[in-house]
Amino acid sequence: EAGVTQFPSHSVIEKGQTVTLRCDPISGHDNLYWYRRVMGKEIKFLLHFVKESKQDESGMPNNRFLAERTGGTYSTLKVQPAELEDSGVYFCASSQEQGEIGELFFGEGSRLTVL
Amino acid sequence: RKEVEQDPGPFNVPEGATVAFNCTYSNSASQSFFWYRQDCRKEPKLLMSVYSSGNEDGRFTAQLNRASQYISLLIRDSKLSDSATYLCVVTVSGKLIFGTGTRLQVFP
Numbered sequence: 001e002a003g004v005t006q007f008p009s010h011s012v013i014e015k016g017q018t019v020t021l022r023c024d025p026i027s028g029h030d031n032l033y034w035y036r037r038v039m040g041k042e043i044k045f046l047l048h049f050v051k052e053s054k055q056d057e058s059g060m061p062n063n064r065f066l067a068e069r070t071g072g073t074y075s076t077l078k079v080q081p082a083e084l085e086d087s088g089v090y091f092c093a094s095s096q097e098q099g100e101i102g103e104l105f106f107g108e109g110s111r112l113t114v115l
Numbered sequence: 116r117k118e119v120e121q122d123p124g125p126f127n128v129p130e131g132a133t134v135a136f137n138c139t140y141s142n143s144a145s146q147s148f149f150w151y152r153q154d155c156r157k158e159p160k161l162l163m164s165v166y167s168s169g170n171e172d173g174r175f176t177a178q179l180n181r182a183s184q185y186i187s188l189l190i191r192d193s194k195l196s197d198s199a200t201y202l203c204v205v206t207v208s209g210k211l212i213f214g215t216g217t218r219l220q221v222f223p
Contacts, residue, residue, distance in 0.1 A: 004158075035211075042117065043159065043202070043213040056209065091158060101147060101206045106158035 002026070004107035006092050012113045018080040021110045023092030025074070031055075031095045032075050033104060034067060038088040046090075049075060061086075082114045118142055119214035121203050127220045132193045136217045138186040138203030145205040145212075148179050150188050153200045153216065162188075162201070193221045 005024045013019050025032045034046040046065070047057040051072035060067070064083070069075040079086050089111050093104040120139045128134050140148075148165040163170065165177040165186055176189040186203055198221045203214040 033211075035213075042119070042215040043211075045210045045212070048209065059210070101209050101211065102164075103149075103161045104211060106160070108158045 004092055004094050004105050006090075006107035006110045008110055009108065010111045010113070012115065013082055014115050015084055016081045018078065019082055019112060021077045021079075021090050021092075021112070023075045023077070023107060025092070025094030026096075026105055029094035029096050029105075030072070031097070032069060033093040033095075034075070034077055035091040035093065035106075036088050037091065037109075038085070043091065046077075079112070082112075084114050087112055087114045116141060117214070118207075118212045119203050119205055121214035121217050123215055123217060125218040125220050127222060128193055130193055130195060130221055130223055132221075133189065133191045134193055134219060135190075136188045136201055136203075136219075138188075138214055140184050140186070140203075140205045140212075142205070142207050142212075143184065145184075145207050147206040148186055149204040149206075149211075150175075150177055150186075151202040151204050151213075153202055155199075159202055159213075190219075193219075195221050195223065197221050 007022045032049040037043045045059040048055045049069040066078045089109040091109045093106045150162040151159040152162045153159045165179045169178045174191045178187045200216040200218045202216045
């Protein structure tokens with residue numbers, strides 16, 4: 001069974017440009033999460049989808065970040081315009097469980113470098 | 116103050132050693148507790164859940180003390196393959212809250 005896949009694995013862009021990260025969760029997983037790790041810091045929650053609906057987007061840093069989950073399948077996270085402090089590793093995770101959170105299955109992450 | 120505090124290490128131990136990691140969390144409303152493992156430039160993977168009664172999985176033993184808001188992980192008979200970063204994770208309001216991780220390096 002395929003795991004969580006993320007694309008691209010690494011993106012280098014200049015400040016002010018736009019980047020779109022994609023996540024394909026494990027098939028059948030209704031819950032999809034985005035997390036981010038900035039260098040030297042802990043992994044932090046960005047948002048949570050249940051199917052196509054945003055359940056919790058309290059971790060989104062600002063309105064330069066836009067996440068979508070078309071049809072409740074794959075998700076995209078767009079950063080526009082990118083700033084230097086957006087550099088980091090963006091992890092996507094999925095899970096099947098309802099209610100109390102259990103094991104999340106993470107993708108390998110998309111490393112974003114903003115110059 | 117971080118919500119989940121861990122000693123960043125690194126812990127450098129020889130094969131066969133026993134090593135213990137500690138973690139404290141600040142939010143008393145934390146509901147579930149986990150240890151995740153992350154290899155270099157890889158994704159975090161669940162190592163084990165942590166329960167107040169303590170739980171063991173082979174060479175790994177995890178313990179939770181809710182009163183002290185303290186979580187521990189004990190690794191016995193360390194293997195080279197145990198080298199990784201160990202992330203202490205709690206859940207609050209349906210979200211995973213991560214510590215910065217403790218790096219373990221096991222040497223021959």
